[in-house]
Amino acid sequence: MAQKVLFVCLGNICRSPAAEGIVRHLAPELETDSAGTAAWHVGKPPYHAMQEAIVQRGLDISDLRARQFTSSDYHQFDLIIVMDSDNQADVESLRPPGSQTPVSLFTDFAKGSAQDHVPDPYYTRDFDGCLDLLEQAAHGLKAALSYSES
Template sequence: MTHRILFVCLGNICRSPAAEGVFRARAPHHSSDSAGTMGWHAGNPPYGPMQSAARSRGLDLSDLRARQFTAADFNRFDLIIGMDDTNIADIESLRPPGNETPVRLLTDFAPETGANHVPDPYYTRDFDGALDLIEAAIDGLSSHLDR
């Protein structure tokens, strides 16, 4: 079964496009997209330092473009994944009445890391640390979806 997964962060230029890129590489039989809760960077490619960190791991994010999350996404995807509790709250604030699309934290799929969110490398500058956490969680997500 093919699943449609949406990864969401704040600006859609670091964490969510990286998660989409890792997911595309590791679970190509599923479909994915990414979005930001804010539209500041709509139409822009992922942040240069995130692209560089991803490229060093063999991931090409250059074709991705930022877009803003909308209520319509609840009907377009089977699972929506946020990077932190603020993203989750912002996503849930747009949930249409009666919609039951699951919304989860990415780190829910990597309990072994002990992380309760993916820190935003735009602010922390730890792009490799964010990618390490994203990769661990994507592996857990892929296993979860393929059961």
């Protein structure tokens, strides 16, 4: 059975859908999804500037639509990956009693990176820098999950 991984950011229009797109390309054996802690963009596609930047890397995330994280996600996924400590606090505040589903910062998988969070390109406008960090973390995630399955 494939491991199920959920990527979470604030609005689910930049970082988490990009992370999902990168990981579904890099590790198609995983089941992936993404969500936001806020409901501002529910039903909307990823932010146009993020779509443009990720297309330059040969990936397409135009099929994704934003949704809001819910406590039921703890029961649906084996691993929840957040982009920053604010996302982590919001996700943890919805943890159901008894849930053991791990919640990790994506940068924990980006070996050698000095970043402790994935900066939000919606505000920084650095879409390529964000994608570089997401790709680095995605490779680390794949290695970590491959190791844990053996």
